Amino acid sequence: MKHFEVAIIGSGPAGASTAYFLSKAGISNVIIEKETLPRYKTCGGGFVFRGRNNLPIDISEVVEKEFHTIDIYLGEKLHFKTHREEPTISMVMRDNFDALITKKAKALGSVLLENNKLNALSFKDDLITLETSQESISANFVIAADGVLSPTAKMAGWTEDTRKLVPALEYEVEVSEEDFKRLSTEARFDIDAIPFGYAWSFPKKGHLSLGVMTTKRSKINLKKHYEEYKKQLGIENVISETQHGFQIPVAPRTDGFVKNNVFLIGDAAGFADPITAEGISNAIHSGKLAAEAIIESKGNSAEAKGRYEEKLEADLLPELQTAVWLAKWFYEQKTIRNILLKKYGQRFSEEMADVFHGKRTYPKNIKQTLKKKIKELVF
Numbered sequence: 001m002k003h004f005e006v007a008i009i010g011s012g013p014a015g016a017s018t019a020y021f022l023s024k025a026g027i028s029n030v031i032i033e034k035e036t037l038p039r040y041k042t043c044g045g046g047f048v049f050r051g052r053n054n055l056p057i058d059i060s061e062v063v064e065k066e067f068h069t070i071d072i073y074l075g076e077k078l079h080f081k082t083h084r085e086e087p088t089i090s091m092v093m094r095d096n097f098d099a100l101i102t103k104k105a106k107a108l109g110s111v112l113l114e115n116n117k118l119n120a121l122s123f124k125d126d127l128i129t130l131e132t133s134q135e136s137i138s139a140n141f142v143i144a145a146d147g148v149l150s151p152t153a154k155m156a157g158w159t160e161d162t163r164k165l166v167p168a169l170e171y172e173v174e175v176s177e178e179d180f181k182r183l184s185t186e187a188r189f190d191i192d193a194i195p196f197g198y199a200w201s202f203p204k205k206g207h208l209s210l211g212v213m214t215t216k217r218s219k220i221n222l223k224k225h226y227e228e229y230k231k232q233l234g235i236e237n238v239i240s241e242t243q244h245g246f247q248i249p250v251a252p253r254t255d256g257f258v259k260n261n262v263f264l265i266g267d268a269a270g271f272a273d274p275i276t277a278e279g280i281s282n283a284i285h286s287g288k289l290a291a292e293a294i295i296e297s298k299g300n301s302a303e304a305k306g307r308y309e310e311k312l313e314a315d316l317l318p319e320l321q322t323a324v325w326l327a328k329w330f331y332e333q334k335t336i337r338n339i340l341l342k343k344y345g346q347r348f349s350e351e352m353a354d355v356f357h358g359k360r361t362y363p364k365n366i367k368q369t370l371k372k373k374i375k376e377l378v379f
Helices: 013-024 049-054 094-107 151-155 177-183 222-232 280-297 301-332 334-356 366-378
Strands: 002-009 029-032 046-048 063-067 069-074 078-083 089-092 111-113 118-124 127-132 136-144 165-175 187-191 197-203 208-214 238-249 262-264
Touching (some): 002 013, 013 029, 013 094, 013 280, 029 136, 046 049, 046 280, 069 334, 089 094, 089 197, 094 111, 118 151, 136 151, 136 280, 136 301, 151 262, 165 177, 165 222, 177 197, 197 222, 222 238, 301 334
Parallel strands (some): 002 029, 002 136, 029 111, 069 187, 136 262
Antiparallel strands (some): 069 078, 118 127, 165 238, 187 197, 197 208
16 A cells, blocks of 8 residues: 555645645645546635735646736726736636646655545545545545535535535637727626625636626526626627536635544635635645645644644634624625715725735734724715
């Protein structure tokens, strides 16, 4: 039976970057991937600058477009633009993006096992045995980086009843040359294009990634709102389009992130941004934190668990907890929000751009700040 210090389940940005950090430190690791790379992955593919800046590899070869200016629309009346020297959003296709990070990790010593589906985990002392569709492997630590539904988390004992998952639809759309030329100049977010959520238009090399996301799990016809969004964008001639439905974890799990030497990162842990639903940057960040915890602990499982939890509590979890509250307010208090945006919309857009660039986090005193702003407008 092959043995590795760390077994990583999933070769997305979370898993592949974790493997990279571990291999760089000389920690033996294996990436277990159920498919063959490159493989299509449902995702809008908008990679914000703070994530790109924290990734220690050059990804320019897989970046399809870069946008220094971001457009935020609220109906027909409000439109805010932000511009930065560095690209606020880099557009990637996840098949090429994930394959590149995995390739870099392999170059440092990571082992990739493709077409290997994890079927079971068993625990004895500090050793974990992984039964896959092709072989048995043992490891001291397991990193669950297998996405929002994470079969690994379920095998390790996590439950799903404390999670908040919201639905989204994403389409890869080929449009007429005229429409593409018109729409490929801006990366845009359209707030309230769908109830309690937003729509997005992310131009890639030769097509558009369009999507709709709602923060409510009530019966909302996502496809209907997507069709309406296409009309809003003025798209009349669709040459081809492929639909992909998925769920986004917009709140961290409430039942912990480490059990029996299994560490949850990325979407498996619920680390997508609750306001924007962007998950790649926090996936990479949490993977780095898990790798650091294991490296610093020198194989001590209790210390690795404690270090990972401390690192999460130091910045990521407080930011996400603030963002959970802010997202609930932003999407559900529509009337008050719109009054505030009429006066402070550009400032809000600039601050969101700073979050995307890693220059600030969501403020911890957001409740007091909003109450003050509302009082100023009312009185």
